[in-house]
Amino acid sequence: MKEEKENSIDKLFSHGLSEPGDDNASYREEDWDAMEAMLDGKKPKGVTRTLILLVSTIAAMLLLVIGWLFLNPASKPDKTTQVVKKTAPVQKDSGKYGPPVQQLADLKSNTLSANDSSAMSAGDMSRKSKSFFTLSAVPGGRKITGFDTYGANPSYITKTPDTIVTGKTTGNMVGNATKHDTVINGSTITNYAKVDTIITGKSAVMASNRADTIKKRELVSVMDDVRPNKKPAKSHRSSGGSTMAFKPTLALSFVASPDVNSVKGFSQNKVGTNAGLLLTMGVSRKWSITTGAIYADKPYLTDFANYATSYKFNTNPQSVSASCIVLDIPINVGYQVYNKGVNKFSLGTGLSSYFMLRENYTFNYAGEYPGGPATYNIRNRNQHIMGILNLNVTYQREISSKFGVAVQPYYKVPLTGIGYGQVNLKSAGVAVGVTWNINPGTKP
Amino acid sequence: MGEEELYQLVKGCLKDDRLSQKLLYKAYYGFAMGICLRYAANRYEASEIMNQGFYKVFKNLTKYDITKPFKAWLGRIMVNTSIDYYRSNLKIAYTEELDKAEHINDTDFADRNLNYNELLDMISQLPRAYRTIFNLFAIEGYTHEEIGGMLNISIGTSKSNLHKAREKLKIMITESNKTPGQTNKQVNDNIVPINHTKHTDLSISFVNNVTKR
Numbered sequence: 242m243k244e245e246k247e248n249s250i251d252k253l254f255s256h257g258l259s260e261p262g263d264d265n266a267s268y269r270e271e272d273w274d275a276m277e278a279m280l281d282g283k284k285p286k287g288v289t290r291t292l293i294l295l296v297s298t299i300a301a302m303l304l305l306v307i308g309w310l311f312l313n314p315a316s317k318p319d320k321t322t323q324v325v326k327k328t329a330p331v332q333k334d335s336g337k338y339g340p341p342v343q344q345l346a347d348l349k350s351n352t353l354s355a356n357d358s359s360a361m362s363a364g365d366m367s368r369k370s371k372s373f374f375t376l377s378a379v380p381g382g383r384k385i386t387g388f389d390t391y392g393a394n395p396s397y398i399t400k401t402p403d404t405i406v407t408g409k410t411t412g413n414m415v416g417n418a419t420k421h422d423t424v425i426n427g428s429t430i431t432n433y434a435k436v437d438t439i440i441t442g443k444s445a446v447m448a449s450n451r452a453d454t455i456k457k458r459e460l461v462s463v464m465d466d467v468r469p470n471k472k473p474a475k476s477h478r479s480s481g482g483s484t485m486a487f488k489p490t491l492a493l494s495f496v497a498s499p500d501v502n503s504v505k506g507f508s509q510n511k512v513g514t515n516a517g518l519l520l521t522m523g524v525s526r527k528w529s530i531t532t533g534a535i536y537a538d539k540p541y542l543t544d545f546a547n548y549a550t551s552y553k554f555n556t557n558p559q560s561v562s563a564s565c566i567v568l569d570i571p572i573n574v575g576y577q578v579y580n581k582g583v584n585k586f587s588l589g590t591g592l593s594s595y596f597m598l599r600e601n602y603t604f605n606y607a608g609e610y611p612g613g614p615a616t617y618n619i620r621n622r623n624q625h626i627m628g629i630l631n632l633n634v635t636y637q638r639e640i641s642s643k644f645g646v647a648v649q650p651y652y653k654v655p656l657t658g659i660g661y662g663q664v665n666l667k668s669a670g671v672a673v674g675v676t677w678n679i680n681p682g683t684k685p
Numbered sequence: 686m687g688e689e690e691l692y693q694l695v696k697g698c699l700k701d702d703r704l705s706q707k708l709l710y711k712a713y714y715g716f717a718m719g720i721c722l723r724y725a726a727n728r729y730e731a732s733e734i735m736n737q738g739f740y741k742v743f744k745n746l747t748k749y750d751i752t753k754p755f756k757a758w759l760g761r762i763m764v765n766t767s768i769d770y771y772r773s774n775l776k777i778a779y780t781e782e783l784d785k786a787e788h789i790n791d792t793d794f795a796d797r798n799l800n801y802n803e804l805l806d807m808i809s810q811l812p813r814a815y816r817t818i819f820n821l822f823a824i825e826g827y828t829h830e831e832i833g834g835m836l837n838i839s840i841g842t843s844k845s846n847l848h849k850a851r852e853k854l855k856i857m858i859t860e861s862n863k864t865p866g867q868t869n870k871q872v873n874d875n876i877v878p879i880n881h882t883k884h885t886d887l888s889i890s891f892v893n894n895v896t897k898r
Contacts, residue, residue, distance in 0.1 A: 266714070
């Protein structure tokens with residue numbers, strides 16, 4: 242009897258709980274999200290690993306370039322030293338406006354002039370203080386410390402150099418040397434620059450020198466050294482005898498663009514948006530390499546015929562609307578076809594990797610009551626490494642030595658099926674960007 | 686779901702096709718959740734168990750014999766996952782007073798008009814050990830020998846826990862008749878946690894019960 246009663250309670254629960262209630266057992270999307278995260282357990286790590294690898298590679302490249310630039314300044318210092326050595330004896334032949342030799346000797350310890358270069362090469366000095374003259378032996382190309390000896394070649398002299406004396410000023414010469422002006426000395430003699438210096442001493446000293454072997458000489462202040470300038474570069478080229486090595490340039494760009502995405506032709510277009518950071522490294526005067534990361538929203542609409550799935554729909558949808566969030570990692574090569582003044586044109590091509598961060602598909606059916614799923618959402622499921630061909634044309638205009646703006650029409654053609662639906666997703670757009678020249682590279 | 690459709694979904698799942706996985710998940714969600722809810726203390730826990738179960742399903746789908754009913758295979762996995770979950774939550778030990786159970790008159794409970802939610806509410810109020818054994822014995826139909834093997838307990842412990850589970854359920858049913866809507870308050874009050882923490886989900890350790898005896 243007791244057993245029957247116990248059975249009755251078992252039966253009550255067994256029968257009562259056989260069919261779950263609608264409230265508790267009805268499908269909830271968040272449960273599937275958790276399920277999907279569980280299934281993708283290793284996938285996000287994979288993406289993270291890839292991104293870490295990419296960032297590390299970019300960082301390593303940056304380090305290499307910066308390291309190379311700062312630790313190996315090519316042949317410049319040697320030439321500088323060579324010319325400085327030439328200037329030393331010249332100063333003894335103090336010219337018309339040159340300082341007396343005796344005075345030079347007195348002021349040697351605290352005078353900021355090219356004379357000090359006799360003790361320390363201008364190259365060394367410029368590297369250490371980054372504030373005073375630097376010198377280059379390259380005609381028309383590099384900086385020369387001090388001035389020509391007036392009278393030795395009078396035809397070059399049209400104006401006497403000015404000297405600003407701050408007699409009461411005392412202190413560290415390097416510290417004070419940050420104050421100086423540069424004036425290109427007249428239009429007729431373009432190869433001369435007058436340098437005004439603030440000298441911490443009893444009197445002003447006009448540093449002058451003579452480079453006998455150089456027929457065309459150029460005096461450029463340190464200020465020019467830190468300013469990229471294309472015009473002197475041209476004169477440098479025109480003067481001939483350029484032996485200067487190319488220095489890689491480095492520029493960081495922020496780009497944003499609207500683009501149209503289409504699967505077949507451009508009849509069914511949807512406009513997407515892109516934004517990202519790009520790093521461009523100039524590897525030669527004409528060639529550059531660009532990489533970076535672009536976060537893109539790529540919506541598209543396509544006929545179901547263009548959409549591939551292993552799932553068998555009871556009733557095939559008519560079309561598929563998609564909204565994909567993509568991380569685009571491009572590696573492009575650029576070739577500069579035009580470079581005049583502040584305007585540059587270049588052509589570029591390369592490959593992009595798409596990391597499909599999110600893919601949302603909506604299936605559009607003909608009838609009101611679909612016989613299949615209405616939506617399908619996945620995350621971090623597909624990656625297309627080097628799966629997209631990039632073609633672009635870039636117009637860049639320099640605003641200043643450090644900053645520029647760029648407009649880049651581009652076209653992206655997939656080499657593989659994109660996303661879950663393996664669609665032939667093409668994108669065309671115009672990117673607008675701001676470029677910061679981290680290292681402008683080659684200087685005159 | 687038709688056999689052909691199920692076959693297509695299974696085929697898609699075997700290819701790791703996410704859409705097929707989702708559709709299979711959706712199709713058997715209610716069934717799987719119904720099982721897991723009985724073993725879980727709440728819905729959140731149930732969905733956690735269910736997802737663990739589905740994960741096993743997707744990862745072991747190659748082992749599924751297509752000639753046999755899928756529902757039975759899936760149900761077995763859900764029950765086993767619930768047991769795994771129970772095992773992993775054995776650490777928290779509670780004792781319980783069952784004095785009141787002695788005073789419940791034996792009546793026929795089968796004809797009580799209690800809906801699914803009321804019954805689920807009662808069963809979820811049971812301590813985890815009682816709930817698991819009651820589910821396995823009364824609903825799944827396992828014997829005490831099988832339950833002992835599954836939960837790594839003695840047959841006697843299984844029997845005694847089943848008895849206690851029934852007694853508690855009787856109290857709850859009786860109480861529900863007296864004060865509808867406050868079914869299990871008194872029952873809950875009977876459970877005294879050892880560590881004095883206020884957990885809504887109370888498990889009873891078999892070890893403790895054995896020691897008490």
